[in-house]
Amino acid sequence: MTEAAGKEKEPLISLRGIHKIYYMGDEEVRANDGIDLEIREGEFVAIVGKSGSGKSTLMNIIGALDVPTDGEYCLGGQDVSDMTDNELAEIRNRMIGFVFQQYNLLPKLNLLENVELPLLYAGLDAKERREKALASLERVGLKEKWRNYPNQLSGGQQQRVSIARALAGNPSLILADEPTGALDSKTGREVLDFLKKLNEDGNTIVMITHDNAIAVEARRVVRIHDGQINFDGDVKDYAAIL
């Protein structure tokens, strides 16, 4: 447990002075304009913001899909800010489990193969892959359906498969991008409850959303506005200012 204790001191995610600047023609777009943020292991953070606020850019940086123009991003003690393409791929594979709005399952692979994908890229052998993937599917209650293809499932079930895929590699961080965006409110509720349960089990979850009603399900809320954080605090305080 000394390791866990060590991590307690060092935040899992540490963003310092993050800038991301795009150029659209001659126009400079400051999508992230000086973001400082720390997220510790075991937190459930909602990053909320309107469209165009810069929350997606922030998600891409946290998800190691992109590198900041300026600033420092440490994930699990490693500086990710200026890693190469291949190094980023490895970080994504080992540290981050993605849950996308559109599930992003591969339609031509069955559920098991879909969940196995990150394990495949991690270089695990077939037996180990299968075991872990099945265990992961069991956690989301879809083990029996492993032979099915994504299009044979409801939206809620597909999102659960994508959560299983995110969990399969036992990542340090679950990054959920509008996880309920494509679902009706009932199944959206189920997915949120499931994420909460995962958090209670000790998983660190960062959820990106534009919807305050979803954001208040988290334990901590970070609001982005014009590329900067204009609220960062406990969900109760956030609910109070709504």
Add this chain to the structure above:
Amino acid sequence: MLQSFKMALKSIWGNKMRSFLTMLGIIIGVASVIILVSIVNGYMSYMVESFTSMGVNRITVRYTALPSRSIDVDEFYDFYEENGELFESMSPNVSVNVTVKHGTDAMEQTSVTGCSEEYLDIMGYELECGRNLLYSDMAARQKVAVVGAYVASELYGSLENALGETVKLNGDGYTIVGVIERQTEETSDFSDGCDDDFVWLPYSRAVKMSRNASITNYIFTSRDISQSGTCTDTLKAFLQEKMKSDSLYSVTAMSALMDSLNEQIAMMSMMLGGIAGISLLVAGVGVMNIMLVSVTERTREIGIRKALGAKRSVILQQFVIEAAVTSTIGGIVGIAFGSLASVGIGTLMGIDAPPTATAVLVSFTVSVGIGLLFGYAPASRAARLNPIDALRSD
């Protein structure tokens, strides 16, 4: 790696129509290379064979006799015996311009040739019945003749009936001692002046009939076709020594004709191979096109894979293997199809055209190579896709 192959097969199977159309290009390309090369090869060996039966090893010698300078038949025979290791057979060749008659029947176009007993071998004919001319016939200037199938059947009704009968040449009667088996295959070819319309008699009789002092035409055959150069040189040296001037004689080897024929066939083969090669190239462009479409279509998939941790090399590998597997399958089907077709077409053309190992090997290598080469560009495009952009695409 194994996983990549499985994925490639899955993806090919998942897009059956598209994969099939891609493969079709390669199948046609590979098959046409094999068919063309095999047919040309088959045709070439057929030509060589028929030329050999026509006597590629033949060397014809002709000289112009002067009152002061000429070469006796015996001198030619001496030369022939001295160079027995080079020459297989030799015969004087005396053409006589006479009408062949039997009773009131006359044949105008029959070629009458005075020759030795070795002429039968030189021509490569077989006797139908009776006997060949003999050395004793030459020495004794016998009035005997060997006739072709057309002469026998026209003048005597059948080949066997001609044996022992008399044929009149220039008023002299010659006893028919042998009939040569029929050479022409088509009924329509069996007519005046055909390959079966001839009479052979001992050269010693023919030279008397022709009223020439000496025999100026000879046919030699070389033992070994590859030695025909040496043979002609030896003959030329002999004639030069006797005649003193190279304008008075000529030596023509059939193998020289053969060489130019081979050259032409090789050129034709190259040209057809080139055309077939272009079709392979077109097939390759087809592969590239399909792979590009595939990359565009699967941008999202690539994005997902990259988000889940696939490195560039893995994506590259996946698409290159897919292209290679597609073209390999196409190549194998093309080889099977081309081999069957070339045997089939060969049979239709009446030639033996088995697919050559070189054609199979080359077209297979080229098809797989093309798959890799043309699959690489789209694959590297896929590998370089930015995961964010790729995920955003629909």
